[in-house]
Amino acid sequence: MRGGVIARLREIVGDAGCLVRPGELFAYECDGLTLSPKRPLAVVLPTTTEQVAAIVRACREAGVAFVPRGAGTGLSGGAHATENSILIECSRMNRILEVDAENRCAVVQPGVVNAELSAAVASLGLFYAPDPSSQQACTIGGNVAENSGGPHTLKYGTTTNHVLALELVLPDGSVERFGSRSGESQGFDFVGAIVGSEGTLGIVTEVTVRLTPIPKAVETLLVLFDDVVGACRAVGRVIRSGVVPAALEIVDRRTIEAVEASVYAAGLPLTAGAVLIVELDGLPVSLAGEIAAIRAACEAERCQAIEIARDEAERKRFWRARKGAFGAMGRLAPDLYVHDAVVPRMRLPAVLEQVCEICDRYGLKLANVFHAGDGNLHPNICFDRRDPDELARVMAAGKEILEACVAAGGVITGEHGVGVEKRDYMHLVFGEADLAAMRRLRDTFNPDGACNPGKIIPTTRFCVESDPKARGYDAVPIA
Amino acid sequence: MSPPVESSRERIEIPGGFVEAVDRPTDVEALSALLAERHARSEAVLVVGGRTRLAQANRAEKLAAAISLEALAGIDVFExxxxxxxxxxxxxxxxxxxxxxxxxxxxxxxxxxxxxxxxxxxxxxxxxxxxxxxxxxxxxxxxxxxxxxxxxxxxxxxxxxxxxxxxxxxxxxxxxxxxxxxxxxxxxxxxxKPAARVVLGGRVARDAATFEAARIAARATTVRAFVWSESPTGSAAYGAGTGSGRSASDAAEDSAELVVELGGGEAAVAQDREALVRAFSLIPADPLAVDRLGDGRAQAASAAAIGLRARVVPTQLDALRQATLAAGLSVSIDLGAGVLTARGGESSGAEGAGSLRIGARESGGASPGAGELARKLLALREQTVASGGVLRFDWLPAALAERIDVFGEEPGTRALVVSLKQRFDPRRILNPGRFVAGT
Missing domain, CATH: 3.30.465.10 (Uridine Diphospho-n-acetylenolpyruvylglucosamine Reductase; domain 3)
Incomplete structure (x- = not known):
């Protein structure tokens, strides 16, 4: 049977578009979540919607599950294969099909790289607003699957606010279009439901995205604080002031030290306990007043110093401290567990203290770099997976961090998604009836779970016991 | 203590039907019990709130009663x-x-x-x-x-x-x-809340060049609303009496009315205001003009009225505007959002919408029947959808409601819509028949 499906996949995409050798498959065993890798049966690299549909039909005929994948930068395992599944990699579907500058939208294939789309429309005075940290590599299709955010979501929103219409290959192999260039749907908002569904409702093969005018003026401020809690309090004051910055990002001392010791060194003083990066954009006539408001908010929390970028080079230098943070953390330990949770913004100081206490208690090294304006924490735990005891402590601390965030009124993921990583933590936020509603949506598109099995929704014992075949593709344990 | 559900006899008419009883649960538990009971008996209900958009629906299937959420009101948390x-x-x-x-x-x-x-x-x-x-x-x-x-x-x-x-x-x-x-x-x-807010109004020529200039002007950073209102004859219609300083009876024939709201920082608002005043000779207007315009879109003036709403990409707005006017409807267009609302058929011929009345004087010969009118309105939807937009009807006279699906549907999605409804509401007790594709 397996040989049959691979022969069929080769017919669809050609030998060069179908990877089956162990050496080739090794790179596809996981995405950005490197724990619990799984090797797929094969990786196919389609270039057209028709090929994707044919691949899905071939998988169905052979009774094998299939998993869509973009650039594989996701951090929650949304693109992890399951045993004996086919990984459908969309990176070769990388054409920008149309740019409609007057109506500020573009039609793209899912494999277009996020940053390349913005680069392609920059000469028209436009950009694609969602800017995840991995934007040099991640693709629009992956962004749609994960409803990706980034530092600038505070003002511009996440991927869902920038997707107007979609083409989807459904798990039965049919092709449908949802939404319209106007941004609205006739009937149910299926576009809104598909964005963020982590590839479990089908495979997105074309995306119509909103393009945003490049702001006329940008000001970037770097504010130094004694500690993270002071920086968080200043963020609270900014939110209350009525100014909506494009970004409000915090980097803590351990991250500053790592950045300054790395190639991303931004010249940050090691005397600072935390750095707050504030970006303002809009009309030149508005920014002076907004800078004054930010200054007042930060001074009220006794900041050490405020620097305003004098030019583009300095602006880039400020951002290097933020965007280079994950890379620099490689200096701290062999492995990094990047957590992602959200709390009400005013609870940031209290929750951060709890997060530090949890990591101290487990003897773990913690570095924080996060989207403070959204209340979106990224506690990064540095560890070495070769030490099984340390790995166990990382997992236990991670669960406690999520519990603390939920107890504060927050949720377990703000932008990385649930995937396999947090599937079994969904109960922290949702009850059985809430999950049943999600299951109804999934079953509408993906009734037997063949498309990206085992993601997002925990398998209930009830389902397995009552009808083991009903969710056959999900029955495989993930952990 | 108030009872968990207050019930009363009250008639509510909706497209295709009516109910004569209204249940008002006073808490979530009461609503839950009420729905569980209806579900067990497979009795369908009409769910109502402020009853503003009850006409905006397809013809309902048989209903047992209405459930009103009005007693479940209040702000629980405001931080x-x-x-x-x-x-x-x-x-x-x-x-x-x-x-x-x-x-x-x-x-x-x-x-x-x-x-x-x-x-x-x-x-x-x-x-x-x-x-x-x-x-x-x-x-x-x-x-x-x-x-x-x-x-x-x-x-x-x-x-x-x-x-x-x-x-x-x-x-x-x-x-x-x-x-x-x-x-x-x-x-x-x-x-x-914006630090500064300004409302301006005025009348402008209703030609394509002015429309295009207004559409571009609506993109200015501090523009919150930019409404262009116009009737097929150019008389004051949709936006009449919104406080632009002139009355509807003014000799403002063959013009369109603009109402613009700006909001933001003082300096930015002043800058945009100056540019708009210069370009369109706008003058200060009633601060509530925009809300009043919005409310004018809420309800049909009479049982004969036709109302619709479309959203298109900006470059298609003018074509849709012209087609809608040609069909005899008055338009009110949110230029920045690309939203067009239109209405007609409701009153005298003075607004130029008289030709839309169904079965008007047989002797005139020019008055279209319901079939022809329905075709005209559906052609507007086809044009809208073909150019990347959506169009639905806010209200229709009964003769048209039989012939027109209020919402339309995305081609190919019917099976998904039916399956979704089946999974969430298998006994079809929630507003059955009223939404898209028979849901």
């Missing part, structure tokens, strides 16, 4: 430091808007209708003239609580401003007209 609010479904939008404004925040929802509620706004995804800055209703919704068709109490989303914990169910529920579940409460995101 001015956080910029979020939790309100129950029956809370009037106006009351919520005023409550948050007192603390420097703005509710980014301005649906038409003085009585409209939080629940009704979410169910119908109704936006007003400020859609270009407020966005869609779903953009303001952080989390929802609902009661399902079988009485199950569920929630989705949360209270934080960024969240990808599971499917974005709130998107699916928002704009589903109560066919998947009954919204009982919502966490809503607020935006800072």
């Amino acid at each position: 001015p430091d956080e910029g979020v609010v939790h309100a129950r479904a029956g809370t009037p939008i106006r009351a919520l808007r005023e409550a948050v404004a007192a603390e420097g925040w703005e509710l980014p929802l301005d649906p038409p209708g003085a009585a409209t509620t939080v629940g009704g706004t979410i169910a119908s995804a109704a936006v007003g003239p400020r859609a270009q800055v407020f966005g869609r209703v779903a953009d303001a919704v952080l989390g929802l609580e609902l009661v399902g068709a079988d009485g199950a109490v569920t929630k989705c989303g949360g209270r934080v401003v960024k969240n990808v914990t599971g499917y974005d169910m709130a998107k699916l529920y928002t704009g589903s007209f109560g066919t998947l579940g009954v919204v009982t409460g919502a966490w809503l995101r607020l935006r800072p």
Whole structure:
């Protein structure tokens, strides 16, 4: 049977578009979540919607599950294969099909790289607003699957606010279009439901995205604080002031030290306990007043110093401290567990203290770099997976961090998604009836779970016991 | 203590039917019990809030009674430091808007209708003239609580401003007209109230060049609403009496009316205001002009009225405007958002909409019958959809309601729509028949 499906996949995409050798498959065993890798049966690299549909039909005929994948930068395992599944990699579907500058939208294939789309429309005075940290590599299709955010979501929103219409290959192999260039749907908002569904409702093969005018003026401020809690309090004051910055990002001392010791060194003083990066954009006539408001908010929390970028080079230098943070953390330990949770913004100081206490208690090294304006924490735990005891402590601390965030009124993921990583933590936020509603949506598109099995929704014992075949593709344990 | 459900005899007419009893649960548990009971008996209900958009629906299947959310009202949590609010479904939008404004925040929802509620706004995804800055209703919704068709109490989303914990169910529920579940409460995101706000109005030539200039001007950073209103004859119609300083009886023939609201920092607003005054000779207008215009879109003037709403990409707006006027309807266009609302057929021929009346004087010969009129209106939808937009009808006279699907549907999605409804409401007890594709 397996040989049959691979022969069929080769017919669809050609030998060069179908990877089956162990050496080739090794790179596809996981995405950005490197724990619990799984090797797929094969990786196919389609270039057209028709090929994707044919691949899905071939998988169905052979009774094998299939998993869509973009650039594989996701951090929650949304693109992890399951045993004996086919990984459908969309990176070769990388054409920008149309740019409609007057109506500020573009039609793209899912494999277009996020940053390349913005680069392609920059000469028209436009950009694609969602800017995840991995934007040099991640693709629009992956962004749609994960409803990706980034530092600038505070003002511009996440991927869902920038997707107007979609083409989807459904798990039965049919092709449908949802939404319209106007941004609205006739009937149910299926576009809104598909964005963020982590590839479990089908495979997105074309995306119509909103393009945003490049702001006329940008000001970037770097504010130094004694500690993270002071920086968080200043963020609270900014939110209350009525100014909506494009970004409000915090980097803590351990991250500053790592950045300054790395190639991303931004010249940050090691005397600072935390750095707050504030970006303002809009009309030149508005920014002076907004800078004054930010200054007042930060001074009220006794900041050490405020620097305003004098030019583009300095602006880039400020951002290097933020965007280079994950890379620099490689200096701290062999492995990094990047957590992602959200709390009400005013609870940031209290929750951060709890997060530090949890990591101290487990003897773990913690570095924080996060989207403070959204209340979106990224506690990064540095560890070495070769030490099984340390790995166990990382997992236990991670669960406690999520519990603390939920107890504060927050949720377990703000932008990385649930995937396999947090599937079994969904109960922290949702009850059985809430999950049943999600299951109804999934079953509408993906009734037997063949498309990206085992993601997002925990398998209930009830389902397995009552009808083991009903969710056959999900029955495989993930952990 | 008040009873958990207050019931009364009251007749509510809707397209294709009516109910004569209204149940008002006073808490979520009572609503849950009420729905569980209806579900067990397979008795369908009409779910109502402020009753603003009850006509905006296809013909209902048989209904046992209405469930009104009006007794489930009030603001549970408002955190001015956080910029979020939790309100129950029956809370009037106006009351919520005023409550948050007192603390420097703005509710980014301005649906038409003085009585409209939080629940009704979410169910119908109704936006007003400020859609270009407020966005869609779903953009303001952080989390929802609902009661399902079988009485199950569920929630989705949360209270934080960024969240990808599971499917974005709130998107699916928002704009589903109560066919998947009954919204009982919502966490809503607020935006800072603008420091300065200015409303301007005036009349301009109703030619393509002026329309295009206005469309471009509507993109200015501080523009919150930019409404172009026009009747087929050029007389004051849709926007009449919005306070632009001239009355509807003014000799402003063959012109369109503009109403513009600016908001933001003082300096930025002053800059945009100066440019607009220069370009379109606008003058200060009633500060409430935009809300009044919005409310004018809420309800039909008579049983013979036709109302529709379309959203298209900006470059298609003028073509749709011209086609709509040619069909004999008056238009009110939110230039920044690309939203066109139109109405006609409701009163005298003075507005030029007389030709839309069905079965008018047989001797005239020129008055179209319902069939021809329906074809005309459906041709507008075809044009809109073909150019990347959507169009639905807000209200239709009975003769047309039999012939026109109010919502239209996305080609190829019917099977999904039917399957979705079947999974959420297998006994078809929630607003059956009223929404898209027979749901």
